[in-house]
Amino acid sequence: MESTETHEAPPRLPGRLPEILETLSLASDPMMRGEMLLDYAARFREVPPEVARRPFPPVNRVPACESDAYVWAVLQPDCTLKLHFAVESPSGVSAKALAAILDRALSGLPPDAVAAVTPDIVPEIFRANISMGKGMGLMSMVRAVQTVARQAAAFEATGAPLPAVFPRAR
Amino acid sequence: MNMTKTAVEQEIERRGYAHPEALVTTEWVQNHLASSGIRVIESNEDTLLYGSGHVPGAVHVDWTADLNDPVRRDYIGPQAFSALMSRIGVTPETTVIFYGDKNNWWACYALWVFEMFGHTRAKVMDGGRLKWQQEGRPLTREVPRPAPSTYQAPGRDDRTNRAFRDDVLRFADAQGQLVDVRSPEEYSGERLHMADYPNEGALRGGHIPGARSIPWARAANPLDGTFKTADELRRIYVDEHRLRPDMETIAYCRIGERSSHTWFVLKYLLGFERVRNYDGSWTEWGNLVGVPVERTFEGQAR
Numbered sequence: 088m089e090s091t092e093t094h095e096a097p098p099r100l101p102g103r104l105p106e107i108l109e110t111l112s113l114a115s116d117p118m119m120r121g122e123m124l125l126d127y128a129a130r131f132r133e134v135p136p137e138v139a140r141r142p143f144p145p146v147n148r149v150p151a152c153e154s155d156a157y158v159w160a161v162l163q164p165d166c167t168l169k170l171h172f173a174v175e176s177p178s179g180v181s182a183k184a185l186a187a188i189l190d191r192a193l194s195g196l197p198p199d200a201v202a203a204v205t206p207d208i209v210p211e212i213f214r215a216n217i218s219m220g221k222g223m224g225l226m227s228m229v230r231a232v233q234t235v236a237r238q239a240a241a242f243e244a245t246g247a248p249l250p251a252v253f254p255r256a257r
Numbered sequence: 258m259n260m261t262k263t264a265v266e267q268e269i270e271r272r273g274y275a276h277p278e279a280l281v282t283t284e285w286v287q288n289h290l291a292s293s294g295i296r297v298i299e300s301n302e303d304t305l306l307y308g309s310g311h312v313p314g315a316v317h318v319d320w321t322a323d324l325n326d327p328v329r330r331d332y333i334g335p336q337a338f339s340a341l342m343s344r345i346g347v348t349p350e351t352t353v354i355f356y357g358d359k360n361n362w363w364a365c366y367a368l369w370v371f372e373m374f375g376h377t378r379a380k381v382m383d384g385g386r387l388k389w390q391q392e393g394r395p396l397t398r399e400v401p402r403p404a405p406s407t408y409q410a411p412g413r414d415d416r417t418n419r420a421f422r423d424d425v426l427r428f429a430d431a432q433g434q435l436v437d438v439r440s441p442e443e444y445s446g447e448r449l450h451m452a453d454y455p456n457e458g459a460l461r462g463g464h465i466p467g468a469r470s471i472p473w474a475r476a477a478n479p480l481d482g483t484f485k486t487a488d489e490l491r492r493i494y495v496d497e498h499r500l501r502p503d504m505e506t507i508a509y510c511r512i513g514e515r516s517s518h519t520w521f522v523l524k525y526l527l528g529f530e531r532v533r534n535y536d537g538s539w540t541e542w543g544n545l546v547g548v549p550v551e552r553t554f555e556g557q558a559r
Contacts, residue, residue, distance in 0.1 A: 117322075121308045128309065154303075177390065178358040180305040221303060 101203045103192040108211055120214060124184040130191075131183035134159055134171035143173055149231040152224040154179030156186065160201070160235040168201050168239060169194045170232060181213065185225050188212060189232055198243060201236035204229055263288075269383070273487035275528025279521070280484065281380050283389050286354055290314050296347050296403070297354045299386070300363040302514075310396035312356065312389060316345040316403065320363050320514070324370045335410040338374045342410070346403025349376070356382035356389065360474070360482040366517035369534055372418055374410045381521065384483040391481055418520070420507045420533040422541055425465065426548065428507055434500055435468035436508045438519045439539065443511070444470040446552035449543070459543030463552035465509070469498050473515040476522045490527055502529045509535035509542070 100108070114120035138159055139147065149156040155175035160168045170193055172186035193201045206226035213222065265284045269277045289295055290313055297315040299307045307317040318324065323341055326333055333341070347353060353371065355364035361381055368379045382389070390396070415421075420428070429435060442448040446462035464470070475493050476485055484490070494500045506529055508516040513536030523529040542548060 118308075121305055124305055125308050128305065177387070178301070178303050178306055180309045181303050184305065 099203075100208070101193060101200045102196050104204070104208060107188055107192055108208070111212060117214065124213070125180070127187040127191075128180045128184040131172070131174070131187040132190075134173045138171050139173070143175075149224075149228050151227045152182065153221075154182035154224065156182045156228055156231075158186075158228065158231045158235060160198075160232070160239055162198075162239055162242075166197060166243065167195050168198055168236060170201070172228075181221060181225060182228065185209070185212065185228055189229070193232070193236075198236045198240035202233055202240055204232060204236075206230055272484075274526045275487070276525040279380055279525035280383050281354060282383055283392055283394060286312065286356070286382050286389075287394055294351055295354060296345060296351050297356070297382075298345070298364075298367065300355055300357040300367040301386070302357075302359050302363055306358055306386070308398065308400075310398055313395055313397045313399070314401050315356075316401060318345065318367055320366055324367065332370055332373065332413065335374065335412050338410045338413070339408045342376070342408035343405045344403075346406050347376075348406045348408060350378070351406075352378040352380065354380050354382055356385045358386050360387070360477045360518065361385040362473075362514045362518050365521040366514045369418060369517045369520060373413050373415065375412075375414065376410075384481045387482045418524075418533055420509075420535040422535075422537050422545065422548075424533070425507060425509070425535050425537075425542070428505075429465050429467055429549070432467055434504045434506045435465055436498075436500070436506060436516075436519060436523075437464045437468040437470050438473040438508055438510045438516045439464075439470075440472055441470055442554075443539070444468075445554040446550075447554040447556065459511075459539050461543045461550050462554070463543075463550040465542060466549045466551040468509075468551075469500070471498055471500075471519070473510065473518045476519065476526075484522065484526060487526060490522060494523065494527060500529075502527060505531045505533070507533045507535050509538040511539050512536070513538050 111120060111123055114123055134157065138161060143157045147157045147159055149158055153176065156179065157173040159171040161171065163169055170190045172190065174182045174186060176182070193204060206229045209222055209225045209229060213225070265282045265288070268282055269280050274280065286297060290297070297312050298318050299311050299315045300318050300320055301307060304319055311317070318341070324332055353376065355368050357364040364381050364385055368381060371379050437444050440448070443462070444464045449459045449462045471494065476490060477483065478485060495502065500506065506523055508519045508523065510516040513534055516534050516538060520532050520534040524532045
């Protein structure tokens with residue numbers, strides 16, 4: 088019997104994710120990959136005060152992330168998004184690394200392109216440097232980025248008022 | 258050898274623990290970084306944390322990659338444990354000092370696993386990574402390369418400190434002293450997992466019938482993650498919850514990490530006579546077919 092299953096090509100990763108993943112794949116062992124991820128964590132910059140100040144609004148909080156992470160997407164005048172993050176847990180090194188990667192990979196893209204990111208990138212990025220529980224929390228960060236990007240895309244398409252979760256670029 | 262107890266050693270002794278030798282202060286650790294016969298071990302939930310900076314000379318033991326069997330749900334065997342000890346330069350005579358993130362959950366978990374292999378020369382650094390950082394003590398990214406040691410683990414003792422589901426079933430039937438250390442919401446069945454943690458696959462919510470709800474965090478001081486004094490702990494576990502130190506006790510949580518913290522408290526700080534950790538915990542019990550579950554929350558579990 089002939090298979091009716093169709094084989095679609097995997098969706099293309101948005102922005103700079105392909106080059107970031109390619110660079111990480113050059114690491115020959117988990118320790119070297121860990122060092123590269125720590126470099127990203129060191130590059131993490133918290134959301135600037137002109138976008139958000141403590142206490143951060145619960146609406147920006149990433150659900151099911153034990154590192155107490157927050158995400159913002161600021162719509163720029165050129166209709167691209169700039170992502171911002173905060174990681175409140177002092178132990179949230181992995182969350183900071185992921186935030187720095189998402190910012191580097193996706194900021195500057197239009198909302199619908201940012202929304203194309205999927206949680207599958209988390210195991211691709213962290214490989215052995217992650218536990219199951221931690222991985223699921225980080226996937227939740229990616230879903231939060233997807234959500235804010237979809238909302239921004241819908242705003243653009245309909246012209247509806249921008250929700251409070253999206254500060255405008257000033 | 259100077260037998261006079263230093264002020265830092267007296268600080269732990271003043272707290273009245275049954276086995277004060279199981280705990281050391283951050284200051285004690287800093288004073289002994291260069292001492293021979295001591296190996297400091299960091300064990301965290303976030304595997305990147307050690308690489309971001311650690312106690313000088315400390316080695317990393319990862320609870321997933323180093324202590325768990327890579328295929329089935331169990332711990333490593335004696336051969337892998339011996340290889341691990343050799344890699345981190347520990348001999349049977351070495352005293353290991355554990356510390357880590359999350360109020361020393363994984364430090365206590367690692368100590369519990371080490372004890373299964375008979376390595377009882379082990380202590381916990383009170384307050385763990387949080388207190389060390391709060392006090393501005395030195396951190397380094399330099400990874401030590403200890404000379405490989407010779408270590409022959411005698412075997413793994415799964416009976417003394419560890420409980421399996423059949424043990425727990427019998428224990429619950431006999432109305433044994435069970436302690437559920439999860440959050441009250443997990444205990445009641447309102448939540449299938451910790452707040453802000455992902456659901457790792459429990460199908461049913463609630464607790465093992467007869468278990469007392471004593472969240473692990475009650476044993477720790479929230480500001481610096483140190484353990485409460487023996488009097489404070491006794492008020493919680495013995496006076497308030499009527500646990501008897503002379504009775505056998507089994508603690509459980511979600512995967513056995515938080516209950517390792519309580520296991521350490523009951524065994525070493527309060528001197529309970531026999532305490533076991535049920536590492537299958539709720540991710541096993543909440544999925545088992547036909548086991549009794551008590552649920553006090555009447556709404557839809559989250």
